[in-house]
Amino acid sequence: MPLSRGDEIKGRYKIIDILGKGGMGSVYLAEDWLHKEKCAIKEMLDNFSSDEERKDAIKRFQNEAQILVNIKHKNIPRIIDYFVENNCYYLVMKYIEGKNLQEIIMERKDGKFTEGEVIDLGVKLCDVLSYLHEQKPDPIVFRDIKPANIMFENNGNIMLIDFGIAKILQPRKAGTITGTPGFASPEQYQGFAYPVSDIYSLGATLYYLLSGRNPENSTPFNFPPLEHCVSDVEKVIMKAISMKIEERFQNVLDMKRALIYSRKTEIKMITEMREKVTPEEKVAPEEKVISEEKLEELFLVSEHVTGQSTEILRSTKSLSKKPLNKYIKLCFYITGLIILFICLYSLVNDYYRDRKIDHLCKEAEEFLKKDDYKNAIDRYEEVKKLKSDSIEAFRGAGKVYLKKGEYEHARLSLERAIDIDKDDEESYLTMAKVFWEQKDIFNAEIWYKKVLVINEDNIEAINGLGDCYFARKDYENAIAKYKKLLERDPQNIPLRMKIGYVYKEKKDYTNAIKWFTLALKVKDTFTEARLEIADIYIIVKKYDNAIEEYKKILKYKPQDVEAMSGIGECYKIQQNYDNAMKWFEETLKLKDDSVRGLRGKADILIVKKKNLKEARKNLDRALKLDPDDSLNYYSLGNYYVVKEDFNKAIENYKKSIKIDPDIACVHYDLGRVKAYLKKYDEAIEEYKKAIDLDPLDPYVHYNLGKAYYNKENIEEAVKEYNIAIKLKKDYIYPYHGLGLIYLKIGKFKEAIGYFKKVLEIEPGSDLAMEAEKGIKFAEFYGSF
Template identity: 25%
Template sequence: MSDAIKFCENCGAANRDVAQFCSFCGTTFNNATAAMSKSSTPPASPMRTIRTIKRRYSVVSQIGQGGFGTIYQAQDQRFPLAPRAIKEINWTGGPHNPSLQEAIEAFKQEAEILSSLMHPNLPRIYDYFEENGSWYLVMDYIEGQTLDELIVQTPDGKFSIPQVLAIAIQLCTVLGYLHSQQPAIIFRDLKPGNVMLTSEDHLYLIDFGIARLFKPGKEQDTIALGSPGYAAPEQYGKAQTTAQADIYSLGATIHHLISGHDPSVTPFTFPSLQLEVYGSSGTELANLINRMVNLDKEQRPTSVQSIKKDLLRLVGQSWEKMTRIPAPPASTIAASRLRIGEIVEARITSIETDGVRVMLTQGKEARLPKKEYTDKTLRIGTRIQVCIIAITTHAIVVSSKRVQSVNAGWAHLSEHYQKNDLIKGTVRRFNRGGIHVTFHGLAAEIQGFIPLSHIVSIKKTDDENEVQSILNSLRGKELILKILECEQEQNRLLLSERLGMQEWRQQRMLELIEELQPEEIRPGIISGVKDFGAFVDIGGAEGLVHISNFPDPTIAHPSAVVSEGQAVQVRVLRIDKAQKRIALALLPPLAPASKQQPERTRTHTPPTLSPETPPTPLPPLKQALQHTKTTPRELTGKNDPAALEATQRISIDHYLQNGKQMLDQGQYKQAIQHFKNAIKLDSTNKNSYYYLGLAYQKNGEYNEALQAFEQTLLRDPTQVYALLNKGHALFALQRFEDALTAYEETIKVSPQFAEAYMHKGNASAQLQRYDEALDAYDYALQLEPQAERYIAQGEVLEQLSLTDEALDAYNHAIRADTYCIPAYNHKGNLLFHTFERYQEAFFVYERALKLAPDNVELLLSKALALKYLGRNNDLPPIIQKILSIDPYNDQAQALQKNTQQ
């Protein structure tokens, strides 16, 4: 795999440089037309369409048939450069055929599971549906050959050991991914016929149990329990199969590739591999395979991850047979001393279409595959460092030293991920979705991504400039991070500063409660302000200063004297080790007044300010106290306009800062008062009116919010967020025509503002202008694909009775955000109420409940699905859970009454 990557501007995920779409959120890249891989490039000449399915997929050829199933190659009219494979279940044998009914049910269940999977070694599932009595599954079209076909093409039906190891490692990777799902997915039918290799030796696992169910005419090869010779013994019993069954099938497949012996000829009996000729490495490999095909599943390796670890170690061994041969020339002896994994010097001898030829210093020629060649400045004669990755009788294959460094870096990060360790990263750059970080101590730079929602300093705000300012301030800073996802195959490294800091603070709290002593004085930083007091960070852990422990306990609210980020001194009052809590008292920020300043201490009157005598800066707490207890004119001389203006500016900023803090804390009435105070001091300040509008809007006072936003726009007609929120206020007042006008004005000012198109669509939908709404949603999705926009699109499509298209929209929403509960809910409800596909709806509700187990709406939907499926015995625990959350839920009570009857 090439180490060249690019980052998705929507979600920040890392992708291969040649990728057409983001592997995480599905966003189309600008270079999509040039990003086709060799294995999936369609023929250059136009193909004749045989038939069209779902008014979208143009079938160009039939590429396979068997039993109930037919496989076609097709073109997706929405993505003409992306060929698709379509599997169809035919109605052979009539609709009442029990085998067919079983096939259809299994097809729908498997398709529902597979549609959520995304892995480099799995074909991507794009769609599944029913049309004219047949069921269809749409997936990637893969151009390659199965291992079965390749076995026939080899003279003795055997693969070389390095080839087998490369295949087995890829199989371990994809099986590990399947087994790690919740619940685990067991493939149950691993065999050479279900493994496909492309011309670039990239492996795909195909036929996820669907083929074995809808091909009853091939019982001798594929039956419901697996394939004879490859299926584990326990697959023939009544117990549910586990990952150990896949390990058995993997061992049988590896044995077949090495020995050339087809295990289906003598099931459960495997001839000795005779790998002793390869020395201790051969013996170790043979022992591993024998353990994998042990009839007792308890004696097999515990996981495919452990098998992969053993195989990776064996890759680095020599696989030349230990036989006596005549003494070779000196250059051959030097070459034979090469070891896989060794870094050597090389000189480029030719640059060809399939890669780069190099001459090693040992006098042996080697090949650097094109996918490893990223530096376009290389020339013939250039000396480079390479790593030996394969040695065969015909060639030596090398990779760039950088690729090996990248692999080592990923291994280091993966180790941290497995151990659940925290890691430090440095911020390099940012985009709309979050920030990119790199890590210290790695041989090659690997970038990880932190979404905005996982950055500590980013709080919910409607001010885009404020977010940009915060992101800019983080550039070059070191952050403590927790790894959320680490997938080298997908170039995906997802991190969280929020969770990293949370864990680090928990660790620091444990240390600090052992260090601290009552009455100890400590410096700290205000980390949060609440109604009841303030949280103070004292060396990485937080303590609480209750409002009663402030220097002046009579203050109306803690925000009157302290704000986030302010440096303070605190005294330790109590340490509760059991609850891990620290109670603090806030100390006065100023030392006791000296005897030389009795008047100033008693009256709190500062000296007169003048341009000739600049004021002495006061601590922030003193400034805040003065701003709340005095007026600007009291702070200055009557004939001192410059000082008055400066003080007013400080007071306005103070009110704005406190108002925004109240807004963030949900204290909207207090926020409104702060913004009004700022306006009294300066009625020309557009920001004061804008934030006043936000506070009114949050408090549900939409007429007042509208007036505030209009005042903002009088002072700055191009304030984008004021225009947008004016539309929101009008929308809330059900003035949809006026709201639509406001959103259109927003778009005129900012033509690339996706949020404005989204809300234009909402207003158009309320006016029943559905075509206009769909156009607006399409434009918003082109700019920034987001789940909520796909959901809105789906709702309008449902209004137009375009239910298939609506289902597509909800599927896109789930791909855009796999944690979006409303997307699952809409999809499940559409399947349930419109399509009456109760089993599929049940699976959708189940998946959503894994994300939100206490969501009453989802629990009710699941219960109704079970009722329609006739599974009344499964209803009581679900109903009990609903009533434990919402004791007066009418629907749950009605269901309970019905089940008791």
């Protein structure tokens, strides 16, 4: 949704007017109420359908916006801020009052400029482009030189506006132009932009000014020769707009020199500066004369210190060329004493004021430690009264509001602190934490990077940036940041753990276990590392290994409820329900509000279909203790399956998936309910999701095959049954399923082979009896 007049964004910028609209967004005139000044805000829309494209564009937007923030030039509007809000990207810049060159062209009758005007403007624009192209480590390419992007301020100063940063927020497609048709160079039509591309666009702009012919309204690259040029400016322009890159000026300084020397008439490039020297008056040795300039200097110093005019000096100024008399000397002595007194008073006053500020700030910090937010804020407000631009007060208040969870107040306080000191890395760091707490990973990353611009070795910023990369699944960069910190502190357990978490999230379980084990090498009794290793063993279905890890924890921490309930969980999955119940009950004896213990005990009662009232009571309590635990809803779904209330079962499975969509067993059991209700398409969809999360589960593949069989998709059914057998060779159900398929399609020999496999694996089972019937049918019909 486009912004309207009166709307506020970032809690700071109020929209006054809409300056322009386009396909990629709008430009707004806004008021920055923090600084009480107008600004221009460029809005760029998120037009991406692919998360990968969006992720790439966000990264490029951050990088390019940060580059623009660091640009300081009189002919380029200052970038004040950049941020993301409601899926839109915003650049905030100084508002330029004046007219753009396109408007000035339209005001002229023939739309033309004189050669002298064109040369002068070209030289000025070359200077601006030279500044951009000489930036390190990489040149900045403007991308979109044209009259509409050249502003003339009311004082006559030119401004280059509207960097082509918006182009990076368009989905990348073959042939996407990175400039304006007519003014864009040939290579820009292919999606590339170089410093020489700016030279081409500048040449096209100067051509427009001389000819009155707008390239945007003409066939691209069509520039007929200019006639009646007195100077050589036409040659300069035609060289700049050469189709081939190598035939253009290779840098803007070469073009600038060519423009300067393009006049046929004599141009005097250097004006002589003549210094007029007035002979000093001769003064008799006995007459001491103070010069007017010295008096003026003294007058200004006095006025600066006292804040008011000094009448004594003003009256003395008229006597400056006369000998000093005693009266004048006395006046100077008195003035000097007054100035000295004022300076001393100011120093003493500042000293005691600063001491009081330090004391108040320390008090505020102590109150913050005690979570006494009101008193902490009150102390910082007192500091502001003593010193209105105290960075300590605004930064400190930002920290209080952050801890209090009042993020908007925190941001405003920190913005004021940064306004006071642009290089205060602590304020930038706290701002990053504000966005992190709001789960605004994009802006948190921006602010951590700003800290690193000031101090590339800031440990908290490197760590925070690693966390941002981890949160947005940029695993390689996250690991790189954590390893960079490990180089400084190789024995740091939390960093080793973080790298382990990243590998676990990547499902690279071998490396995850390696890094959790490295944490244990520093401290063998570090429980969290063993719990993570055990959890990985559960994920990869190595339940005995998981139990072993849990028991290691219990050796040095015998009452660890996480380890005890973990053992219960492993036995439950192995269907060793008696042992599982024993461990869950031991857990609840030590901690009667253990969610895992309550849920685990309920799960066993549900599987055994006994004492369902107690099971429901345990689940209700678990849900009350942790309403955000997806497994609680999963277990409740299983409870309703046993009660044959399938609608409520589906409802709770979906609640579980909404909280955590990455648990395979929830999708699997939801699929089974859908299949039971003969909703095979929906069942197939859930089974596929389960397989995406856990492709090695033979039971899911079998049930998917069965759903395909019921849909009469025999080919897919056979494929899934075979995968199930490959994953678990003693799993009798897919053999039986294949027997039924081959019996149905008349391949009796193959059917008999699969039915016999069932008898071979589990000869006394119910399914074996069904297999025997299948063999008899196959033998009977196969005999014809």
